[in-house]
Amino acid sequence: MSNKKTPLSTWTRRDVLKASAASTAIAGAPMFFSRHAYGADFLNAPTGDTVTLGFNVPQSGPYADEGADELRAFELAVEHLNGEGDGGMMNTLQPSALKGNGILGKKVAYVTGDTQTKSDAARASAKRMIEKDGVVMVSGGSSSGVAIAVQGLCQEAGVIFMAGLTHSNDTTGKDRKANGFRHFFNGYMSGAALGPVLEKAYGTDRRAYHLTADYTWGWTQEASVQASTEAIGWSTEQKVLTPVGAGDFSQYITPILNSEADTLILNHYGKDMINSLTQAVQFGLRDKQVNGKDFQIIVPLYSRLMAQGAGDNVKGIYGSTNWHWSLEDEGSKAFVKSFGAKFGNPPSQAAHTCYVQTLLYADAAERAGTFEPCQLGKALEGHKFDGMGNGPTEYRAEDHQCFKDVLVVKGKDNPSSQFDLLEIVEITPRAQVEYAHDHEMFAGGDLGSCNNGA
Secondary structure, eight states: OOOOOOOGGGOOHHHHHOOOHHHHHHTTOOOOOOOOTTOOOOTTOOOSSEEEEEEEEOSSSTTHHHHHHHHHHHHHHHHHHTTOTTOGGGGTOBSOOOOSSSBTTBEEEEEEEEOTTOHHHHHHHHHHHHHTSOOSEEEEOSOHHHHHHHHHHHHHHTOEEEEOSOOOGGGGTTTOOTTEEEOSOOHHHHHHHHHHHHHHHHOSOOEEEEEEESSHHHHHHHHHHHHHHHHTTOEEEEEEEEOTTOOOOHHHHHHHHTSSOSEEEEEOOHHHHHHHHHHHHHTTGGGOEETTEEOEEEEEEOOHHHHHHHGGGGBTOEEEESOOTTOOSHHHHHHHHHHHHHHSSOOOHHHHHHHHHHHHHHHHHHHHTSOOHHHHHHHHTTOEEBSSSSSSEEEOTTTOBEEOOEEEEEEOSSOSSSSOOEEEEEEEOHHHHOOOTTOTTTTTOOOOOOOOOO
16 A cells, blocks of 8 residues: 555545653743733733744654644644644634634744653643743644643642543543643543443443553543543443553453453553453454353544554444544534645644644634733633534533433444544434533642743
8 A cells, every 4th residue: 555645635535445750840941921911910921923823743652643733734824824824723723812823923833842751741841841942832742641740730830731642531621720621521421422322332231350550541531431431331340550651551451351350441552452352362252152251352542543443353343533524514624624735644633632722822812812821721611612523612610521422333343445444333413522610530630720831
């Protein structure tokens, strides 16, 4: 097969179908203040004709594929904000204050960092962006552990954090911060969307075995999916934690063969999911029958990049996703066209959320008339918008979590191209995945006060 990339802009729909520490870290940061119409000082206020954003993504480690696609999306978003290219979702966002001449008349520049899928490395690169590069906003990530660490640092520093791919309930739950905002969905939403679909597909009598990434995301997704499956009558046979980046999961899969479980729930992401799913299939789990039922595997958090890595092993496997390039709304089509024309392949859900977060930050700055974090944050809190995929969306004021429709997908049995691997089986309406901001899975969190860094 040729590796030559074909611009998606030339593809038809048919062709397309054929990735204490925080406060110490910020000590000594240079304070670049400015006074504006609101009379407040704030960190790193841009004084020239450019404004700098910081994009902090995993360029190495088990989530590096997602990070690479996030960087592509950030590059495209900056291009569009500066009036280059076809504008993408700037043409579909409703309402919109974006003008295509940068942000507040300043050309957008950016710097990047490698989180290495490690919290300490992510804090170090975010610290450098804030201290050395004078960024007014940090975005990115693919690990919730990283996102929570960087969100805490941004809160201490006094800059806005627009979370990239982070799915842990804790990001906008117990670890929520006033300076942090999340567009991506979370583990609770995945469970709420998957439950009814799994009941219809597999019935109410199943015994589930969880393999779970041993950090905040894995813990909260496991709890969310366990709650939703037990609510439809399933029992939980066993829950086993696995280290991030393990590579070889055979020691965790062997005990499943000797258990009474008839369903494996893989709370893994990125290369970990690719490796664990591939090894589970190689060990014969999908050929097994238990309790008179065909053994099933579920991947609660899916992505196209993971599906590509796992190949035929994803066929027939259910999961959820924040967004998918096959959506037919005008915003999604505009983004897929722009991304494909520039990079030769459709964007991932990680790319989508990072692109959207960048535009939403810029739009909030335009509406607030300032880069001051606290005024800009007020413009995001409770903001309702559409035209960015997933239907009407709201940035809830109480926890800075976006609420929108959630997709349930399944690995296609007969894909027509290397990108056409997942099919949308259910668009779960926002109302079905909503919850109270003080729900028990999100309890203990306090936004606190916004910090301008002054």
